[in-house]
Amino acid sequence: MKNKKAVSKVxxxxxxxxxxxxxxxxxxxxxxxxRGVLMQFGKVQETVLGEGIHPIIPIVNTVxxxxxxxxxxxxxxxxxxxxxxxxxxxxxxNWHIIPEKAxxxxxxxxxxxxxxxxxxxPAVEEVLKAVMAKYTAExxxxxxxxxxxxxxxxxxTRLVSxxxxxxxxxxxxxxxxxxxxxAVEAKxxxxxxxxRAGFITLKTLQEAEAKVNLAKGEAxxxxxxxxxxxxQILEKQAIEKWNGDLxxxxxxxxxxxxxxxTSVKANEK
Numbered sequence: 001m002k003n004k005k006a007v008s009k010v011x012x013x014x015x016x017x018x019x020x021x022x023x024x025x026x027x028x029x030x031x032x033x034x035r036g037v038l039m040q041f042g043k044v045q046e047t048v049l050g051e052g053i054h055p056i057i058p059i060v061n062t063v064x065x066x067x068x069x070x071x072x073x074x075x076x077x078x079x080x081x082x083x084x085x086x087x088x089x090x091x092x093x094n095w096h097i098i099p100e101k102a103x104x105x106x107x108x109x110x111x112x113x114x115x116x117x118x119x120x121x122p123a124v125e126e127v128l129k130a131v132m133a134k135y136t137a138e139x140x141x142x143x144x145x146x147x148x149x150x151x152x153x154x155x156x157t158r159l160v161s162x163x164x165x166x167x168x169x170x171x172x173x174x175x176x177x178x179x180x181x182x183a184v185e186a187k188x189x190x191x192x193x194x195x196r197a198g199f200i201t202l203k204t205l206q207e208a209e210a211k212v213n214l215a216k217g218e219a220x221x222x223x224x225x226x227x228x229x230x231x232q233i234l235e236k237q238a239i240e241k242w243n244g245d246l247x248x249x250x251x252x253x254x255x256x257x258x259x260x261x262t263s264v265k266a267n268e269k
Contacts, residue, residue: 028054028063035102037064044107048100064106068099070167073116077125079132081140086177087132091124093155094167101163109162119162127154137176144171 028049030036036049039062049063056063072094079087097105097115109115131150132140140147148171156166 026056026058028056028061030054030063030065033067033069034065035068035097035099037066037103037106039064044103046103048103064111066097066102066106067112068097068102070094070096071112073120074172075121075124077128079125079129081132081135081137083136085137085180087128087137087140088175089128089132089171090173091128091151092170092172093120093124094169095120095159096165096167098163098165105163115162115164119159119164123155123158127151127158130154137180140174144174147171 028036028038030049030051030053032051034051036054038045038047038049038054038056040060042062054063072092074090074092076088076090079089081087097112105115109118128151131147131154134150135143135147148169151171152166152169155169159166
């Protein structure tokens with residue numbers, strides 16, 4: 001009987017000890033959108049902890065949480081175009097740590113801040129320099145979508161080797177040096193002036209051509225009139241316009257016309 005009581009007390013003591021052990025056992029909490037990097041005596045383990053509560057052994061284990069959510073990063077970079085113009089680009093990059101590779105990233109690179117400073121910033125600058133060098137300054141403006149696609153593809157390929165995923169790239173603003181901008185503006189003004197001068201020249205030529213055509217038409221009309229006006233027609237027109245009064249004097253050489261008029265006058269009486 002005493003032995004049974006003793007065993008019962010021992011069992012209760014063990015249960016109580018286990019309960020106390022469970023209550024005081026440290027836990028690691030991995031929040032939503034994070035992954036836990038498990039370390040044993042500071043050495044990164046292959047196991048990546050998902051979201052939730054994870055028991056760990058005190059002193060032996062530590063956990064570092066890394067965000068695997070999409071993060072936005074903005075950077076300004078300088079490059080040179082194919083025609084050696086300075087190109088200044090503001091880039092907005094959406095990126096994330098590949099969740100199952102969180103332990104590798106932390107072991108090789110560090111946390112999110114170190115990922116940006118040591119990997120993303122240099123990669124963006126290098127990719128921009130390589131892509132912009134393929135285009136002239138004018139092409140960078142006129143082929144903006146093609147340039148963006150080149151930056152996107154190159155940067156995605158480069159960062160995936162570091163277990164970093166790219167969710168989107170925006171070339172927010174692309175601008176050039178003030179000297180180049182002034183030169184472009186001057187060129188545009190010159191082109192507009194040239195177009196205006198060309199328009200004025202064309203208008204002048206058209207007006208001149210119209211005058212020439214008008215003169216040709218008048219000359220042809222006069223020639224046609226001269227060819228169709230016979231002496232009989234001229235006499236008839238003179239008679240139709242005569243008011244019935246005889247002229248006071250007749251110039252020599254016009255006696256025939258005077259005789260004709262006299263005859264017409266006599267007939268009318």
